[in-house]
Amino acid sequence: MASVDYAWSIELGQELTASEAHEKWFMGILSDKTMFECRDENCHAQITCVNMDKQQYQMKMREHFKVYGQHSEKCEEVKRNKDVNRKYKTGAGTESPELEEEITFSMERLLSHKETQIDKHNDDFSEGQSVENKIVKKEAEGVKRSGSRKSHLYLVHTLVTKYLYGLKNGTLAKIIVYVSYPGSKKIYPTPLNKLFINVKNISLMSREASKTRIFFGKAKICKNKKGEYWVNFEETLSNDERKVCCVISQQIIDNTLSKNASKKLLDCFLYKDNTYCFAFGKLKETKDRIYINILTLDHLACTTEDIERLDDLC
Numbered sequence: 001m002a003s004v005d006y007a008w009s010i011e012l013g014q015e016l017t018a019s020e021a022h023e024k025w026f027m028g029i030l031s032d033k034t035m036f037e038c039r040d041e042n043c044h045a046q047i048t049c050v051n052m053d054k055q056q057y058q059m060k061m062r063e064h065f066k067v068y069g070q071h072s073e074k075c076e077e078v079k080r081n082k083d084v085n086r087k088y089k090t091g092a093g094t095e096s097p098e099l100e101e102e103i104t105f106s107m108e109r110l111l112s113h114k115e116t117q118i119d120k121h122n123d124d125f126s127e128g129q130s131v132e133n134k135i136v137k138k139e140a141e142g143v144k145r146s147g148s149r150k151s152h153l154y155l156v157h158t159l160v161t162k163y164l165y166g167l168k169n170g171t172l173a174k175i176i177v178y179v180s181y182p183g184s185k186k187i188y189p190t191p192l193n194k195l196f197i198n199v200k201n202i203s204l205m206s207r208e209a210s211k212t213r214i215f216f217g218k219a220k221i222c223k224n225k226k227g228e229y230w231v232n233f234e235e236t237l238s239n240d241e242r243k244v245c246c247v248i249s250q251q252i253i254d255n256t257l258s259k260n261a262s263k264k265l266l267d268c269f270l271y272k273d274n275t276y277c278f279a280f281g282k283l284k285e286t287k288d289r290i291y292i293n294i295l296t297l298d299h300l301a302c303t304t305e306d307i308e309r310l311d312d313l314c
């Protein structure tokens, strides 16, 4: 069964990559992984987003699209897919094929622009309009199909999935994320091996420590009486005695796109041993502690995969 980069989401009336579909499922915007079809306007081949509805830590394989239906005779997508430069991984048959992907990660909240437009489309959604919508959208989108897939992402746990994948395959330096920081119009290309920083490998004096990065390490998550979560990292920064932590206040929870889903996910890791936490934020020092300040729970992720063991394997 063939795999594709993009599929048309019937639920949303929009073209998506599998990672985007997964995030939209997490945010409660999509619910059915089988509600996709071929993005060619003349084709309705059924597509399923495998693992769309699994949490990152439950996935054995990354989310990806699988075509189950038959493409129509006139389908342009079939021809296009043959031309696209795909690098199929040999060996491990369980992994999805490795495709060129361009990832944009936006740290701004998205509710204001894109999502509200999507909601409007959904109001008057019916079968007939879906096809019409598909054609109109396609014309407007023009050339989104230069060869590599483009994903616009908002949740750090989706990036962690890509990080783990890159770590296992030794391709971290090759996977570039275009990060758009809050309040900045510029977009900064950063390879995953620079974007992710193990807290114990960095000194507060280094240049990287002053940047907004995904700091990670083994940590224990606790919850206090005020309902705040404390992510207490087990390791300190290099040459520093102070404890490293990330405090998740009610305000940060309120800033989250999918508050309930994110809280529920975080609760799965409460007081759990062997948890790695990833916090996309800035370091701030006080006399006793180093804080990783984040803006929203969308910028925190956890996994029980043994990252340091994986790192040694590379």
Ligand SMILES: [Zn+2]
Pocket (backbone or CB within 6 Å): 038, 039, 040, 043, 044, 045, 070, 071, 072, 075, 076, 077, 078
């Ligand atoms: Zn097709």
